[in-house]
Amino acid sequence: MLTLLLAQTQTACVSQQKGLEDSPVEEPGPPARLWRRSASERDFDRFTREGTALTTDGALVLDATARTESTPVPAGRKEDGSTRYHEAAYRLGHAVSEVQLVPGGFTSVVPSFDVLTPPGTWVKVTLAARIDGVWTKDYELGVWAFDKEPVARHSVDGQGDADGYVSTDTLNLKRRAEALRMGVWLHSSQPEVSPRVRALSAAVSDKKGVAADAVSDRAAWGTVLEVPGYSQMLYPDGGPVWCSPTSTSMLLGYWGRKLAQPALEPTVPFSADRTYDWVYKGTGNWAFNTAYASAIGEGVLHGAVMRLDGFAQVERLIGAGIPVSISIAYAEGELTGSPVRSSDGHLIVLKGFTSEGDVVCNDPAFKTNEAVAVTYKRDELWRAWQHSRGMAYVLWPVGTVLPAELIGLLR
Structure with missing residues (x-):
């Protein structure tokens, strides 16, 4: 009986969370939008570059002009809290985007990136915003490598x-900005090896959020995708806070089966290892989850963190055969049928809709793989989702495109 009581009151992923996003208010802000620049669109041609070049397919790599540095760089945090450093020489180059105007302004940005980092290489991503005509500093939004x-x-x-602050994977501004600029820094400790940057993204939104879920066209009602179900609770050594890599593993497992790519079906512990943030001390870094997913299997998938304003956008993705993972939070009694009474932050997978429009999910907080499938009431889940202002992981195969007009694109 005591074990059952503990399971019912446990808060999923509690130690993973970065704090609740500002709750939406009645006065809506501008809709969430996506800035994305990719090799396939030759977007990096417009970047200002130093020590970097473009491959024939448009990706960013280090070139022969990349300078050599020997200044030690932070390499992550040790378990005792001190900082590790990479002290050997390395090659360095960078590229900075053109200035992107954002009509209506924004107060929050979540970056994401498709980058292949062979052993011995890594990248750093930066963001700057222009507020009242003045640029902020370049905030560092993560140092990424597939390996450790x-x-x-x-x-x-x-x-x-x-001007603002960085909360792990999110730049939050204290005043409304009118433009943004993104940079990527490529590093290599090997003379002939380079990272390969395929895409850079930024989910741009307003802390006010949106006032209500959008009206559905009901085209995806009754559609449920065959996403494999994985429970985070099968792994006592870390599993209770692995909702994010478990959800990412479910998305990968779906694509692995659909594309006949066994490399896209990793174990949950492997995904947790490759998404672990050594400063945050957890696996819930949003950008690191989509970066990992887009790098595994030699990069057969694209990935991006998005802010979506409602389930109508998710329905378009489901209709195109694309499941998503979302971040939710809820108090006791706010999410009927959930495996835990409340959560201050949790990741689940959305895989379809009932014929009445409720949301069919895989919730990794259930105790077994067989039990993770659950249907949540649409209105309850939408409110729980707004605590992250519509955050979602979206993965799709290289060579395909997302549904047209899924989200406002900044160009």
Whole structure:
């Protein structure tokens, strides 16, 4: 009986969370939008580059002009709290995007990136915003590598100033900005090896959120995708806080089966290992989850963190055969049928809709793989989702495109 009581009151992924997003208010902000630049569209031609070049297919790589540095760089945090450093020489180059105007402004940005990092290489991503005509500093939004050496992937603490602050994977601004600029820094400790940047994205939104879920065209009602179900609770050594990599593993498992790519069906512990943020000390870094998913299997998938304003957008993805993972939070009694009474932050997979429009999900907080399938009431889940202001992981195969007009694109 005691074991059952503990299971009922446990808060899923509690130690993973970065704090609730500002709750939406009645006065709506601008709709969420997506800035994305990719090799396939030759977008990096417009970037300002130093020590980097474009491959024949448009990707960013280090070139012969990349300078050599020997200044030690942070390599992640040790278990005792001290910082590790990469002290050997490395090659360095960077590329900075053109200025992107954002009509209506924004107060929050979540970056994501498709990058292949062979052993010995890593990248750093930066964001800057223009507020009242003045640029902020370049905030660091993560150091990424698929492997843990020579630099372990990590977010960057302690960047708050008068303009804003970084909360692990999100730049939050204290005043409305009118433009953004994104940079990527490529590093290699090997003479002939380079990272390969395929795409950079930024989910741009307003802290006010939206006032209500959008009206559905009901085209995807009755459609449920065959997403494999994985429980995070099968792994006592970390599993109770692995909702994010477990959800990412379910998305990967779906694509692995659909594309006949066994490399896209990793174990949950493997996904947890490859999404672990050595500064945040957890696996819930949003950008790291989509970066990992787009790098595994030699990059057969694209991935992006998006802010979506409602389930009508999810329905378009489901209709196109694309499941998504979303971040939710809820108090006791707010999400009927959930495996835990409340959560201050949790990731689940959305795989379809009932004929009445309720949402068919895989919730990894259930105790077994067979039990994770659950249907949540549409209105209840929408409210739970708004605590992250519509955050979603979206993965799709290279060579395909997302549904047209899924989300407002910044160009």
